[in-house]
Amino acid sequence: xxxxxxxxxxDDDDVLLSAVKxxxxxxxxxEEVYTPFPVHGLDKAMGLEETRIAIMAFIYGCIGLCxxxxxxxxxxxxxxxxxxxxxxxxxxLENMPAFVPIMFEMTVFFAAHLxxxxxxxxxxxxxxxxAENPNPLTTDDKFLVEIGVHxxxxxxxxxxxxxxxxxxxxxxxxx
Amino acid sequence: MMYTxxxxxxxxxxxxxxxxxxxxxxxxxxxxTTIEExxxxxxxxxxxxxxxSHDTPSDHAEESAHSNETSHDTDAxxxxxxxxxxxxxxxxDAEHDEHIFHxxxxxxxxxxxxxxxxxxxxxxxxxxxYAIQRAAQAxxxxxxxxxxxxxxxxxxxxxxxxxxxxxxxxxxxNHLFIWMDPEVVAHDKLIAGKTGFxxxxxxxxxxxxxxxxxxxxxxxxxxxxxxxxLADDISNHKKNFRISAAFLVFYIVTESxxxxxxxxxxxxxxxxxxxxxxxxxSMFVSGITAIALITIYLKSKGYLEFxxxxxxxxxxxxxxxxxxxxxxxxxxxxxxxxxxxxxxEVTYFITRIEDYNLPFFGMLVMNxxxxxxxxxxxxxxxxxxxxxxxxxxxILGHYMDVFNMIMPSAVGDQWFIGSAExxxxxxxLGLFIFxxxxxxxxxxxxxxxxxxxxxxxxxxY
Numbered sequence: 001x002x003x004x005x006x007x008x009x010x011d012d013d014d015v016l017l018s019a020v021k022x023x024x025x026x027x028x029x030x031e032e033v034y035t036p037f038p039v040h041g042l043d044k045a046m047g048l049e050e051t052r053i054a055i056m057a058f059i060y061g062c063i064g065l066c067x068x069x070x071x072x073x074x075x076x077x078x079x080x081x082x083x084x085x086x087x088x089x090x091x092x093l094e095n096m097p098a099f100v101p102i103m104f105e106m107t108v109f110f111a112a113h114l115x116x117x118x119x120x121x122x123x124x125x126x127x128x129x130x131a132e133n134p135n136p137l138t139t140d141d142k143f144l145v146e147i148g149v150h151x152x153x154x155x156x157x158x159x160x161x162x163x164x165x166x167x168x169x170x171x172x173x174x175x
Numbered sequence: 176m177m178y179t180x181x182x183x184x185x186x187x188x189x190x191x192x193x194x195x196x197x198x199x200x201x202x203x204x205x206x207x208t209t210i211e212e213x214x215x216x217x218x219x220x221x222x223x224x225x226x227x228s229h230d231t232p233s234d235h236a237e238e239s240a241h242s243n244e245t246s247h248d249t250d251a252x253x254x255x256x257x258x259x260x261x262x263x264x265x266x267x268d269a270e271h272d273e274h275i276f277h278x279x280x281x282x283x284x285x286x287x288x289x290x291x292x293x294x295x296x297x298x299x300x301x302x303x304x305y306a307i308q309r310a311a312q313a314x315x316x317x318x319x320x321x322x323x324x325x326x327x328x329x330x331x332x333x334x335x336x337x338x339x340x341x342x343x344x345x346x347x348x349n350h351l352f353i354w355m356d357p358e359v360v361a362h363d364k365l366i367a368g369k370t371g372f373x374x375x376x377x378x379x380x381x382x383x384x385x386x387x388x389x390x391x392x393x394x395x396x397x398x399x400x401x402x403x404x405l406a407d408d409i410s411n412h413k414k415n416f417r418i419s420a421a422f423l424v425f426y427i428v429t430e431s432x433x434x435x436x437x438x439x440x441x442x443x444x445x446x447x448x449x450x451x452x453x454x455x456x457s458m459f460v461s462g463i464t465a466i467a468l469i470t471i472y473l474k475s476k477g478y479l480e481f482x483x484x485x486x487x488x489x490x491x492x493x494x495x496x497x498x499x500x501x502x503x504x505x506x507x508x509x510x511x512x513x514x515x516x517x518x519x520e521v522t523y524f525i526t527r528i529e530d531y532n533l534p535f536f537g538m539l540v541m542n543x544x545x546x547x548x549x550x551x552x553x554x555x556x557x558x559x560x561x562x563x564x565x566x567x568x569x570i571l572g573h574y575m576d577v578f579n580m581i582m583p584s585a586v587g588d589q590w591f592i593g594s595a596e597x598x599x600x601x602x603x604l605g606l607f608i609f610x611x612x613x614x615x616x617x618x619x620x621x622x623x624x625x626x627x628x629x630x631x632x633x634x635x636y
Contacts (some may be wrong), residue, residue: 026374054552054553058551085514085516086513086516087514087516097506097509097513098514100506100512101510102511
């Protein structure tokens with residue numbers, strides 16, 4: 001497989017979206033799209049697999065809920081029962097309303113933090129990692145589509161120009 | 176496209192009303208007219224004489240809590256004031272029997288009132304939702320405006336029925352509102368201190384003001400909406416925006432006071448500062464659910480072809496979100512009162528947990544756990560089957576919510592879901608269907624003049 005790729009720059013997200021649809025309808029494989037902000041509907045247009053982060057969020061939330069129940073049961077019932085407001089802590093169930101805020105917060109805490117960590121691991125991001133985006137303009141206001149080249153530079157270039165790209169360049173990937 | 180009211184649906188609505196009416200009449204006729212009859216009914220139900228559940232310790236604790244705070248003389252009509260911790264004396268028995276008698280005569284009235292208020296509340300909730308869409312200049316919802324406007328058509332007839340029931344209470348036809356009884360007020364310092372606000376004329380005047388304010392907004396908003404269809408500028412749309420914003424201010428104040436008046440004052444010793452919000456959440460989620468159910472029904476009949484599954488999805492998100500919001504308020508109210516454990520407040524929940532255990536916790540399952548689990552998945556909000564299932568459970572759950580707000584104070588532990596309750600629900604369901612779908616036929620289902628209509632039709636998630 002050749003390391004040559006085409007970089008097509010776009011300056012509008014709507015143009016980008018229609019361009020992605022055109023490129024895919026011509027059976028070219030889009031390696032990656034770099035955008036300065038999340039473009040609504042881009043994942044569907046690129047035909048990316050549905051994210052499974054939602055089901056993970058649910059599982060993480062359930063874990064958080066269980067941790068909260070176990071934690072409060074240990075702290076407030078088993079380890080050091082106290083009589084608070086005339087409600088002695090002898091039973092988790094009877095004191096449950098007092099623990100609901102904690103159960104809720106821990107659910108949210110686990111779901112949120114573990115989701116972020118999952119997202120980082122899944123996208124291979126970690127602190128001090130060297131940025132992958134090939135063109136600093138994509139951190140400003142331009143959109144970049146990367147397509148693998150298989151001896152069809154001319155045809156691709158024509159197609160990309162037609163789809164509204166403001167600049168098309170062929171890059172030799174050095175890796 | 177104009178909607179035609181199918182005969183089948185019209186007949187169904189009439190059948191509901193007829194069956195409901197019979198149920199209500201039976202409920203009223205079978206209510207006792209004398210204390211002896213009441214005793215016989217209770218004896219038949221319990222099999223062992225009156226008031227078995229009145230011997231539970233917590234009930235006595237509750238009663239003693241009350242006797243500490245009020246200067247109780249004999250006051251049989253008052254629901255919780257039978258001051259007798261010292262066993263069963265003859266006078267107690269007589270008082271107790273009269274008490275049961277009042278609860279049983281209240282029962283059909285309370286059933287009627289719960290159902291009348293519940294369906295009225297749905298249309299009021301839809302009116303608030305509609306005004307929010309207008310005031311926020313929402314881009315997604317204009318395709319649903321005609322559905323919402325049809326549902327709010329029930330506001331005036333439903334409101335007048337509620338008003339008539341309130342006026343009949345004021346004329347002492349029933350004992351739903353014990354503070355309306357001068358005998359009770361004379362012996363109750365707490366209620367006596369509230370007569371500046373809780374007196375029958377002012378109460379009815381407030382009710383008339385609230386209802387006319389809401390109806391006026393509904394009338395003009397509908398008028399501008401219809402006029403916008405034919406107009407070539409958007410002046411009607413702008414007028415609608417302005418009156419909607421003004422209405423929302425009026426609504427949130429009057430809705431709060433309405434909830435104290437019409438519901439909280441049934442239990443005049445008890446108070447909760449977030450009760451207005453709580454009732455609002457209940458009517459809001461019931462209203463949104465009604466919009467979703469009626470929209471899905473109309474789509475299944477081939478109407479509303481411009482409504483796509485993204486609109487249904489958004490309604491599903493609202494149903495999910497406001498169900499959680501309702502639970503948040505329910506729990507906020509419950510936890511503070513449960514934790515502080517102040518007698519005058521906590522009696523409210525003791526009655527409900529002791530005597531209404533199943534409806535009280537059942538509605539929590541129906542209004543929170545069920546919609547939470549069913550509607551959490553994004554894809555399920557686009558599947559009509561799930562939406563309808565969740566919607567029906569939410570509607571019934573919020574009927575139970577209103578039931579739980581009104582019944583314990585009106586009939587005590589003498590509740591059951593009998594002919595009056597089912598009849599009341601069916602009667603007002605029939606009336607609701609009839610009024611709403613009748614209104615649906617009067618205007619095109621697409622508010623084509625709305626400046627956001629294009630955005631709404633293209634709306635996709």
